[in-house]
Amino acid sequence: MTAELIYVIPEIALLTLASIILVVDTFGSPDDRSFTVTLSQSSLLVVIGLLIYLMPDSTNYALGMSFVSDQMGAYLKIFICIFTLVVFFYSFEYLKEHELVKGEYFVLGLFAVLGMMVMVSAYSLLTIYLGLELLSLSLYAMVAMNRDSQQSAEAAMKYFVLGALASGMLLYGISMLYGISGAIDLGSLSAYIAQQENTGLLLAFGLVFVVVGIAFKLGAVPFHMWVPDVYQGSPTSVTLFISSAPKIAAFAMAIRLLVDGMAGLVNDWQGMLMILSVLSMAAGNIIAISQTNIKRMLAYSTIAHIGFLLLGIASGSYSGYAGSMFYVICYALMSMGAFGMIILLGRKGYEADTLDDFKGLATRSPWFAFMMLILMFSMAGVPPLVGFWAKWFVIKEVVAMGHIWLAAVAVLFSVIGAYYYLRLVKLMYFDKPDQMTALKASKGMRFVLSINGLALLILGFIPGALMTLCLSAFSV
Amino acid sequence: MFEQIVFYSFAAMLVFSASMVVSMRNPVHAALFLILAFFTSAALWLLLQAEFLAIVLVLVYVGAVMVLFLFVVMMLDINVTVIREGFARHLPVGIGVAIMMLLSMGLIVGSKQFQLVQPEDLNKFDPQFSNTQELGLALYTDYLYPFEIAGAILLVAIIAAISLTMRKPRTHKTPKPEKQVSVRSQDRVRIVKMESEK
Structure with a gap:
């Protein structure tokens, strides 16, 4: 038992550090929270260090089969921590500018990371659910943090109610799976499923509810209603967070439940995921065209990207899962940069979240217009950038699976989607600016955002390294 | 035999108090009957040798939840007549839902899909357990x-x-003795030279 604890050290460290920060924060001055932020970021660095140091080279189970330590988990956790570190950086800029800084914001953020880490390496239905709740509860509170804004309150309410509904669906499915198999850990569940000759009625019901729960959390059509409202209503710093790291955790949850737990039902869930994915790509890309609010537009673009993500999982092969993992990591990086740009353009009492705010950005700030160009081209999937490779790897797997029509549909919707990304580029480069105010962001913010944008370019030139990493995560 | 007598008397009491909870006119009485219902179901847990659950049920529900509940009931002025309006109108729907629930409960208990534990399969533990x-x-x-x-x-x-x-602490208007004693007349009194009026 005690020897097993070594696998859980990163989680234990994060919980301890978050609790310490919670206490330290109360002693800090209410006007200056930079100490709390620095502490939160350094604790994430500590966790990243521990994760790298304790990198597993084989798959191990711990704590009564409720925890699994494997390479996929370790990689995803490292990415979650890195992205959250950057998110904290952007968030602090935003919160300072809008006078919303609160120590609890960062503590809740750390607990959300803990929830994501629990989800990523969960090996029992119980821990998956608990990790998801830890993540969701922290996020609901973060969305509602701006109490004086009616929009935020509405977004928080919608997020909470629909999130609770999704959790209920997932739990209902889990209870059926547990009721029929008597197994709470994924290993015994998949062993039970392997014994069955044909999918029983209850097993099928359980699977459907679990898939619905996952689709709800990922925001796939037709369970996407909450995404645009929550993205638009939340403070941009929270939208930024919701759209990056938690997507990685949701991907891990899907892999754990569907691949680790119900690999025997692959023929059943493949079809469901394909339908979800085609619908998401269609609805996301087409509805995004008519949006004038950029946060809402990016929300629909998220839905479209989730469609691609599900496509990789639906391929049912390990290289397909690796393609999806590559996709979700790239997506998190791109979406972080795009929302970072909105934060960069905003100022006190003003959110730069309409398309018009980006008009003529090239004359106001050529460098950041270029960054936004990279981000948008990458999201659209224009070749040298990493977004292209993400789409390429997924489509390659779909073709390898033998579903040419599915690949064709994916490409078709990507082309439709390119329109609204390129429209933004046109607004930045060919339109006259409505306002000529200089960008107010700090040097640090400019630096991090530039790195964020350039990372897409660099990864686009050397996608091999990240892809090898993703493939190795699934080769054990 | 004795066990069965105990079970049926507590079960009867539970059903009685539960029906009183929904039919009482006074919400405070209803809440008190709910407490009785919790106590009797705790006794049923005890019969199943689940004494921890029985204790927790009393401690958490009666000790914490119901106290809070009574608080709310007493603080709010609940108009019973308004709540009771349309009882007859909604009765068919209510009965329909009740029948549905009974049916689905029966289906689950009777189904072979879930390996439900039958009462006679339960282990009997010695008193030391x-x-x-x-x-x-x-x-x-x-x-x-x-x-x-x-x-x-x-x-x-x-x-x-x-x-x-939690909002920011409100600024209370309380006297601060340490500041009061150190006040000088120059801080408070301003002498203004004015032209005398004619």
């Missing part, structure tokens, strides 16, 4: 990890609730 100890052992060994995560979730709930509801 401690249900609390067994639960504690399971909770702190096999289920330690989920248990700790649940703890973290509760902590998040506390942080979220406090940070969402």
Whole structure:
């Protein structure tokens, strides 16, 4: 038992550090929270260090089969921590500018990371659910943090109610799976499923509810209603967070439940995921065209990207899962940069979240217009950038699976989607600016955002390294 | 035999108090009957040798939840006549839902899909056996990890609730003696030279 604890050290460290920060924060001055932020970021660095140091080279189970330590988990956790570190950086800029800084914001953020880490390496239905709740509860509170804004309150309410509904669906499915198999850990569940000759009625019901729960959390059509409202209503710093790291955790949850737990039902869930994915790509890309609010537009673009993500999982092969993992990591990086740009353009009492705010950005700030160009081209999937490779790897797997029509549909919707990304580029480069105010962001913010944008370019030139990493995560 | 007498008397009391909860006119009386219902169901748990659950049911529900409930009932001026309006109109729907629930309960209990434990299959333990100890052992060994995560979730709930509801401390207008004694007349009194009016 005690020897097993070594696998859980990163989680234990994060919980301890978050609790310490919670206490330290109360002693800090209410006007200056930079100490709390620095502490939160350094604790994430500590966790990243521990994760790298304790990198597993084989798959191990711990704590009564409720925890699994494997390479996929370790990689995803490292990415979650890195992205959250950057998110904290952007968030602090935003919160300072809008006078919303609160120590609890960062503590809740750390607990959300803990929830994501629990989800990523969960090996029992119980821990998956608990990790998801830890993540969701922290996020609901973060969305509602701006109490004086009616929009935020509405977004928080919608997020909470629909999130609770999704959790209920997932739990209902889990209870059926547990009721029929008597197994709470994924290993015994998949062993039970392997014994069955044909999918029983209850097993099928359980699977459907679990898939619905996952689709709800990922925001796939037709369970996407909450995404645009929550993205638009939340403070941009929270939208930024919701759209990056938690997507990685949701991907891990899907892999754990569907691949680790119900690999025997692959023929059943493949079809469901394909339908979800085609619908998401269609609805996301087409509805995004008519949006004038950029946060809402990016929300629909998220839905479209989730469609691609599900496509990789639906391929049912390990290289397909690796393609999806590559996709979700790239997506998190791109979406972080795009929302970072909105934060960069905003100022006190003003959110730069309409398309018009980006008009003529090239004359106001050529460098950041270029960054936004990279981000948008990458999201659209224009070749040298990493977004292209993400789409390429997924489509390659779909073709390898033998579903040419599915690949064709994916490409078709990507082309439709390119329109609204390129429209933004046109607004930045060919339109006259409505306002000529200089960008107010700090040097640090400019630096991090530039790195964020350039990372897409660099990864686009050397996608091999990240892809090898993703493939190795699934080769054990 | 004795066990059955105990079971049926507590079960009858439970059904009686539960029906009183929904039919009482006074909400405070209804809440008190709910407490009785909790006590009798705790007794049923005891018959199943689940003494920990019985104790927790009394401690948590009667001790904490119901006190809060009574608080709310007494603080709010609930207009019973308004609540009772349309009772006859909604009765068919209510009966329909009740029948549906009965049916689905019967289906689950009678189904072969879930391996439900029958009362005669239950282990009979000797009086030394401690249900609390067994639960504690399971909770702190096999289920330690989920248990700790649940703890973290509760902590998040506390942080979220406090940070969402606590406003900045209000500036109370209270006298501050240490400042009062050090006040000088120059700070408070301003001497203004004015032209005398004619």
